Amino acid sequence: MATPESSPLVSLRGVGKSYRAVTALAAVDLDIAPGEVHCLAGENGAGKSTLIKVLTGAVARDGGAYRVQGREMRAHVTPAEARAAGIGVVYQELSLMPELTVASNLSMFGMPARAGWVDRRRQRAQAREMLARVGLAELDPRTRVSELTTATRQLVEIARVLGHDARLVVFDEPTTALSAQEADALLARIAALRDEGVSVLYVTHRLEEMFAVGDRVTVLRDGRVVETRPVSDYDEDSLVQSMVGRRIENLYPGERPDPGDVRLELRGLRPAGFPAPVDLTVRRGEVVGLAGLLGSGRTELLRAAFGADPVLGGEILVDGRRVNATSPRAAARAGLGLLPEDRKESGLLLGLSIEKNVAIASLPRTGTFGVLRRRRMREQVTAASAGLRIKLGDWSDPVSSLSGGNQQKTLVARWRATGAKVLLLDEPTKGVDVGSKADIYQVIAELAADGLAIVVVSSYLPELLGLCDRVEVVRQRRLVGSLPAAEATEEAVLRLASPVGPAAAPPAAGAPAAGRPGPAEPSAPSLENR
Missing domain, CATH: 3.40.50.300 (P-loop containing nucleotide triphosphate hydrolases)
Incomplete structure (x- = not known):
């Protein structure tokens, strides 16, 4: 050199x-x-x-x-x-x-x-x-x-x-x-x-x-x-x-209260292409990770629960009530929110402002854009973005003017604004810097503390291990194992996720562990396999 x-x-x-x-x-x-x-x-x-x-x-x-x-x-x-x-x-x-x-x-x-x-x-x-x-x-x-x-x-x-x-x-x-x-x-x-x-x-x-x-x-x-x-x-x-410009002591939030009653239940859900029904429960205040190799079906399971992909059978229940999630609009009305893996293709409305991208899913509560309820919408958008440190010139700027990480934060703020009961997050920190990751993790922890049920798909194993109360492993479009945080290690997850791994493990209780790891940004295996 x-x-x-x-x-x-x-x-x-x-x-x-x-x-x-x-x-x-x-x-x-x-x-x-x-x-x-x-x-x-x-x-x-x-x-x-x-x-x-x-x-x-x-x-x-x-x-x-x-x-x-x-x-x-x-x-x-x-x-x-x-x-x-x-x-x-x-x-x-x-x-x-x-x-x-x-x-x-x-x-x-x-x-x-x-x-x-x-x-x-x-x-x-x-x-x-x-x-x-x-x-x-x-x-x-x-x-x-x-x-x-x-x-x-x-x-x-x-x-x-x-x-x-x-x-x-x-x-x-x-x-x-x-x-x-x-x-x-x-x-x-x-x-x-x-x-x-x-x-x-x-x-x-x-x-x-x-x-x-x-x-x-x-x-x-x-x-x-x-x-x-x-x-x-x-x-x-x-x-x-x-x-x-600041010291990040712990990348992942610390302990949270024990989870409450079941908030989300997938009962015998059969997304198209899955060989067997899926059963999954997520409690109030619980963060559950979905781990698996690319193509394992983790993203398809989230999309099916949100009504974005066809379902061949089974039920989706929120707070014990059956949800007719035949479309994303119907799922959102029932209290579900999805942050998609591809924010530009499936999440953001690039022709609209940052403010409208945050408010779009909560329009019934803020009024249509044609009605002059701008003050209420601005207040809601400001509250939803609190703590996310979205770097912008003005809320009226096009969302396309933001960097990738700030676009991702905008989507997190959107679902925060809806008052959703369940959040389905697919690669929530993809392409996001370590400081923004810490902000997003903190908001996820706050939403869980408010009683939301949260499901996270991530290819970055330390993220799942540091953020989640338990990790569900998907292999070849089947749920094959459930690991509480105390037992979830990189080796254990990869062993279950691999096509040559053990047969389906029995589900484990979803109680959170007493603590979570808090490294700054560890080097670790990825679950992506392209």
Whole structure:
């Protein structure tokens, strides 16, 4: 790795960017050395995404200097100009065209031609060279991208970036959709890029990945650089404190009162595709985790309980009364709320304001938007968002202007505003920084203390073990075991969740344990298996 004192590959000086009244970047200075992995850390809304967009030409900076190998980049640099300067990016949401072949995707920005036609033989030959660089020499370039795993698609995306002579590759949350093993393989590939002299700007909320692969880290807070230091100068606690500006003593809330009477009951529920009925009870004040590998049926069970997916039989009861959850609207009227895994596709209304996204599920209590009951709606929205620290310019701003973590907090506030009796939370902290996680966990604990029954699906095992009173394990669309918090360990959950694990374990009592673990952000196996 080149030392930070050597001439930087990329240099920003005094770079600023504002959106109306919101300052996304304020006088940011950043140097990325040749052949280093430079991490970018900060809470949601700290300015990381905006900084990436400035570097890659997705947005124009308002002021300041941006240089690549000493050459000044104009303020309104385009993505094509950024690529030509050697800046490549691998986004969390991959940009490959799934119905095209690997070869066609790799040559997207420059098709080899002969006599006015695409030279397919040369295209495939170039593709093989590009794939070999990322360890995919055996992959047939004629394969459609839709046939590839998420991890392989990620490597194809990297191959495309490197194929255009990228000297800096920006990785934006690259391991969100990967299993633990796939993430380790990607980190090894990034380390190999560094050894080849390629610079990497690495953005992630997973602190363990920064410590595994990073050389230096720049911490952003509220659009400003807090500090840039070698990763080795930090431990997890000090890095978190630098990011959020406060010390987080315990990530997970402490003890809660014992649960009360049964609030939610799934009695012989048979979601479509499940081979057997499901029985599950959740008490007032209880937080129950659903653990399982991707495709195990954990998300489908939540969606069926909320009326979003078809049910072939069985009953759903809330406070002992049968719920006719034939649709999400009917389920919401009965006191259920669902925070979906994909907030943009299934949760948020991106064309509406932040305020209306919070209030939309509680309109019968606040009046329609056409009626001038704005004050009551604003009061309800403010109360529902208390403690969540949603970073915004104004409640009237579009929800699309928020960072991913603040969008997630908006959805939590929405269901808090409804006075729901049951909350079904699917990956509630996906793509959320550690400070925002602590805020969301605290609100979940407060809602449970108010008597709500809460079910949480998460691929991050420490989250389930630290937050839940018991963990129900789903395997191949069956509930196969119930572990109270005192008995729930990573090994026990993974043993039940694995297809080669033991047969269905007998249900255990749902009494909460006396305490919960409270690490800052431990490194642990993921339940994702893509």
